[in-house]
Amino acid sequence: MGKSLFDKIWERHEVASGLLYIDLHLVHEVTSPQAFDGLRLNGRKVRRPDRTLATADHNTPTDGTPRAALIKDELSRVQVETLEKNAAEFGIPIYSLGSEGQGIVHVIGPELGVTQPGMTIVCGDSHTATHGAFGALSFGIGTSEVEHVLATQTLVQSKPKSMRIRYEGEPGFGVTAKDLILYTIGQMGTAGAAGYVVEYAGPAIEALSMEGRMTICNMTIEGGGRAGMIAPDQTTFDYVTGRPAAPSEVPPEWRELFSDPDAGFDKELVIDCTKISPMVSWGTNPAMVAPVSDKVPVAASEQDERALEYMGLSGGTPIEQIKLDRVFIGSCTNSRIGDLRTAAEVVRGRKVADNVYAMVVPGSVKVKAAAEAEGLDKVFREAGFDWRAAGCSMCLGMNPDIAAPGERVASTSNRNFEGRQGRGARTHLVSPQMAAAAAIEGHFVDIRTWSN
Amino acid sequence: MRAIETITGKVSVLNRDDIDTDQIMPKQFLKRVERTGFGEFLFYDWAKEPDWNLPKNPILVTGKNFGCGSSREHAPWGLEDYGFQAIIAPSYADIFYSNCTKIGLLPIVLPPEQCAAIAEAGEAQVDLAAQEVRWPGGSAHFDVDPDIKDRLLKGLDDIGVTLTRGDAIAAYEAASERSGPVTTAL
Ligand code: SF4
Numbered sequence: 135m136g137k138s139l140f141d142k143i144w145e146r147h148e149v150a151s152g153l154l155y156i157d158l159h160l161v162h163e164v165t166s167p168q169a170f171d172g173l174r175l176n177g178r179k180v181r182r183p184d185r186t187l188a189t190a191d192h193n194t195p196t197d198g199t200p201r202a203a204l205i206k207d208e209l210s211r212v213q214v215e216t217l218e219k220n221a222a223e224f225g226i227p228i229y230s231l232g233s234e235g236q237g238i239v240h241v242i243g244p245e246l247g248v249t250q251p252g253m254t255i256v257c258g259d260s261h262t263a264t265h266g267a268f269g270a271l272s273f274g275i276g277t278s279e280v281e282h283v284l285a286t287q288t289l290v291q292s293k294p295k296s297m298r299i300r301y302e303g304e305p306g307f308g309v310t311a312k313d314l315i316l317y318t319i320g321q322m323g324t325a326g327a328a329g330y331v332v333e334y335a336g337p338a339i340e341a342l343s344m345e346g347r348m349t350i351c352n353m354t355i356e357g358g359g360r361a362g363m364i365a366p367d368q369t370t371f372d373y374v375t376g377r378p379a380a381p382s383e384v385p386p387e388w389r390e391l392f393s394d395p396d397a398g399f400d401k402e403l404v405i406d407c408t409k410i411s412p413m414v415s416w417g418t419n420p421a422m423v424a425p426v427s428d429k430v431p432v433a434a435s436e437q438d439e440r441a442l443e444y445m446g447l448s449g450g451t452p453i454e455q456i457k458l459d460r461v462f463i464g465s466c467t468n469s470r471i472g473d474l475r476t477a478a479e480v481v482r483g484r485k486v487a488d489n490v491y492a493m494v495v496p497g498s499v500k501v502k503a504a505a506e507a508e509g510l511d512k513v514f515r516e517a518g519f520d521w522r523a524a525g526c527s528m529c530l531g532m533n534p535d536i537a538a539p540g541e542r543v544a545s546t547s548n549r550n551f552e553g554r555q556g557r558g559a560r561t562h563l564v565s566p567q568m569a570a571a572a573a574i575e576g577h578f579v580d581i582r583t584w585s586n
Numbered sequence: 587m588r589a590i591e592t593i594t595g596k597v598s599v600l601n602r603d604d605i606d607t608d609q610i611m612p613k614q615f616l617k618r619v620e621r622t623g624f625g626e627f628l629f630y631d632w633a634k635e636p637d638w639n640l641p642k643n644p645i646l647v648t649g650k651n652f653g654c655g656s657s658r659e660h661a662p663w664g665l666e667d668y669g670f671q672a673i674i675a676p677s678y679a680d681i682f683y684s685n686c687t688k689i690g691l692l693p694i695v696l697p698p699e700q701c702a703a704i705a706e707a708g709e710a711q712v713d714l715a716a717q718e719v720r721w722p723g724g725s726a727h728f729d730v731d732p733d734i735k736d737r738l739l740k741g742l743d744d745i746g747v748t749l750t751r752g753d754a755i756a757a758y759e760a761a762s763e764r765s766g767p768v769t770t771a772l
Contacts, residue, residue, distance in 0.1 A: 419604055
């Protein structure tokens, strides 16, 4: 039997049975302090600082605060400063607040070219699967494992099962990568891929830009998957080569990174893209989604009832009638230059509705600069959007960007859990285009038929 | 890490499916740089609900896909600090499961009917060596990875074990390490 992309990368990185070598370890301020403490307590060193990279993102304010020392929230400041101290002590390169490489950890990896095909990549963050878009095996780990990788550059792992999701048919107008993945999670549930490494394949995936592929892989964890990956192709090679940490030519081994035609998978799923509409989440997990043209479903379980109550919605309400208080365009799912471009196209020459506070948060300092060079900041500002500095921002409410209790948010992020964007905040997950159009109208609209 | 042999005592029940780590340990407590003291923040928002009842017992019985979402180890730290030594549920999210085993909090998978029976009984004994849960009126066998079991029984630190394999890691680096990105050269 042939080998899958996952098999090939796994075998290439086995130091011994059950011990996996890690090519790149990304570190951020929230899940690392206790790991560095553990090293210190045991007199251990970081084995490979040259394979490790740190940035500050979760806690950083997006108001342009230039240095960690100036962060107003004391706990946040301590956490970012602790990361800076740890990085200095252990010799790890760091892009902290104020550095031009700073940004959301899953945005800066690909941007710098440290994310490359065929690698094993880990980070103490569940959205690490994002990097799998490059044909890497990439997954989130806990703090004990962060410490383990720092000390040994390896992870104790038993091989997960493999799953392939094939996307057949062409998605219609207005249907983005975000809609493909929201639809997929809606189909398979929040644990549909639990225990599996997922390979996304098929013509609709091959047609996606690298940014679209990152959006898909990013949300693998919302379907319970350990990692998501996509075989690298010319689109990948064109994106990676020439970046600061990447080679300028395609190494021959990158061209061998695909699943053999006779590779076996433990589970397969086929998605018909022609059936997918722009999606909106209505509940409190990312599997609770519906096409924008549909209605909020009537509760079918106690869990649904609880979700509808939290969301302040009743079954049968047309999704387009849901009024919004806030719109957030950002997060490691949708804050790259392509995302900002498509959102800017929607808002160009229009105005944000009176009842809405809308913000755009670029994923990194470099994305922000690129957007400003193209004048996107002006387009957003003129429409009434707040144009912010890079960070996780309102994706998780660990920094000053939070929604008030009861506020309803159209968000391009990845999680709509209770309280994720602030206590009592109500999150609806959508694509950047859908978020932008919702900001203009003050409620959700079907981007396919919308004409303002 | 403390070695686990048997865990005996009363059972707390949290009968909900898909409980995510944002609920177990809300993000405002992730700003701490310490590793201890997370128990008092466990289920911080839910604990304000009027009919909330989660006594500090050694065993927690809960619903399927427990611990989904964020990879924060602060969630298992909180559960352990609160007093739980074992969790029994029909299924777990992968990262959460792994995080629990790293700190010596034992996650046990049992079918929903047996979870319900244990919840009903109100007390149980977990015997890791025998891979068995016993409760008044029943008992059940559970599966656990042999390496994880061995480590938990001995209370071993994963890192110490791997460091003893330093030669194998060095040999891998010499023979097969990819010429990947060098972060220190950026
Ligand atoms: S943007 Fe959100 S999901 Fe992504 S790393 Fe930051 S907090 Fe996590």
